[in-house]
Amino acid sequence: MLGEHARPQVPMDKVIAFELEILGSHGMQAYRYSAMMEMIRTGKLKPELLVGKRISLEDAPAALMAMGGFEGIGIGVVTRFQ
Amino acid sequence: MKAVVFEKFGEAPTIQTVPDPKPAADGVVIKVEATGLCRSDWHGWMGHDEGITLPHVPGHELAGVVVAAGKQVSRWKAGDRVTVPFAVGCGRCFECNSGNHQVCEHQSQPGFTGWGSFAEYVGIEHADTNLVRLPDEMEFATAASLGCRFVTSFRAIVDQGRVTPGEWVAVHGCGGVGLSAIMIASAMGANVIAIDLTDEKLEFAKKIGAVATINASTTPNVVKAVKQITNGGAHMSMDALGHPTTVSTRSPTCAGAGATSRSD
Ligand SMILES: [Zn+2]
Ligand SMILES: [Zn+2]
Numbered sequence: 001m002l003g004e005h006a007r008p009q010v011p012m013d014k015v016i017a018f019e020l021e022i023l024g025s026h027g028m029q030a031y032r033y034s035a036m037m038e039m040i041r042t043g044k045l046k047p048e049l050l051v052g053k054r055i056s057l058e059d060a061p062a063a064l065m066a067m068g069g070f071e072g073i074g075i076g077v078v079t080r081f082q
Numbered sequence: 083m084k085a086v087v088f089e090k091f092g093e094a095p096t097i098q099t100v101p102d103p104k105p106a107a108d109g110v111v112i113k114v115e116a117t118g119l120c121r122s123d124w125h126g127w128m129g130h131d132e133g134i135t136l137p138h139v140p141g142h143e144l145a146g147v148v149v150a151a152g153k154q155v156s157r158w159k160a161g162d163r164v165t166v167p168f169a170v171g172c173g174r175c176f177e178c179n180s181g182n183h184q185v186c187e188h189q190s191q192p193g194f195t196g197w198g199s200f201a202e203y204v205g206i207e208h209a210d211t212n213l214v215r216l217p218d219e220m221e222f223a224t225a226a227s228l229g230c231r232f233v234t235s236f237r238a239i240v241d242q243g244r245v246t247p248g249e250w251v252a253v254h255g256c257g258g259v260g261l262s263a264i265m266i267a268s269a270m271g272a273n274v275i276a277i278d279l280t281d282e283k284l285e286f287a288k289k290i291g292a293v294a295t296i297n298a299s300t301t302p303n304v305v306k307a308v309k310q311i312t313n314g315g316a317h318m319s320m321d322a323l324g325h326p327t328t329v330s331t332r333s334p335t336c337a338g339a340g341a342t343s344r345s346d
Contacts, residue, residue: 008321023238023242023243025184025235025237025238025241026169026184026185026234027167027168027169027184027229027230027233027234028167028184028233028234028236028237028241029167029181029182029183029184030166030167030211030212030213030214031181032236032237033214033233035240036228036233036236037214037217039269040217041217041219044269045265045266045269046265047224047227047228047232047265048221049265049289049290050227050232050258050290051223051224051227054223055119057084057086057200057201057202058097060095060119060200061094061095061097063119064095064119064124064127064140064200065094065095065124065127067119067121067123068121068124068128073261073282073283073286074258074261074286075120075227075231075258076118076119077116077117077118077119077226077227078116078117078118078119078141078200079115079116079222079223081084081114081115081202
């Protein structure tokens, strides 16, 4: 959450009245990866389904500049570096 | 090495030949085999992130092979297939000592606090604390996709959100973070509602586990729709529009439908 999205309004009256919790998530510790990796290994999670387009490093500048708009489905990945 | 470099915020990055990184004493150099494209790289390029100094190489979701290790590194050697969380912990501060490397007080972030992985090679410090070994069968492209959005969602749903089987989870936004959250929450046994502006993304969300979808561009009152589907309100609502940091709201009871009355 950066730029104009950094400070959304929070209805604190509802947080109090319904005892809501607001929680951030800032990635995950390396040592916690094992639980996720085991769920991937056993097929319960399939992150490969979320990999979208594959591009080369040459195409990365244009792809980066375009990312302010709507993304395609899934996570684009640079996989060619030569 | 070749790298994507920008000299000024908001000006077109170019492919340049720059010096190869050298490993820090406790760090490694990784030959990048895959690196994800994430909207936070775009924010960095636009100048929204205070930590960036110019010229800069973006890229923070990476997987590759260790090619060199500093002399203090004991767990990693050349040839190891690895990935790394985007928030690299120092391993020594209060947060790291309490197990919370993701919010390390002295964290480095490839592609933000230093040069990132839109390059042939990237240097990562504190390697023993932060590198993660890849299973042999995992493709580099898949591993790269974990480093920011997938792990952020895993922590949001599992460790922070504490989602349990049968709970309702509303995921706002079906980009990388949202789709990851839908897959993970479904695997945890939750009932997931996917919310987005396009039917195409909502169809995909169903394929990976969402039991209900709401198209926010054609639904006048999304909160009301969530309440109807869930018979009262979602136990957890996840804002998956702004990443890599994401915000989740958790309610102790179904009645707390205010969970969805967020700014998104
Ligand atoms: Zn630390
Ligand atoms: Zn990211």
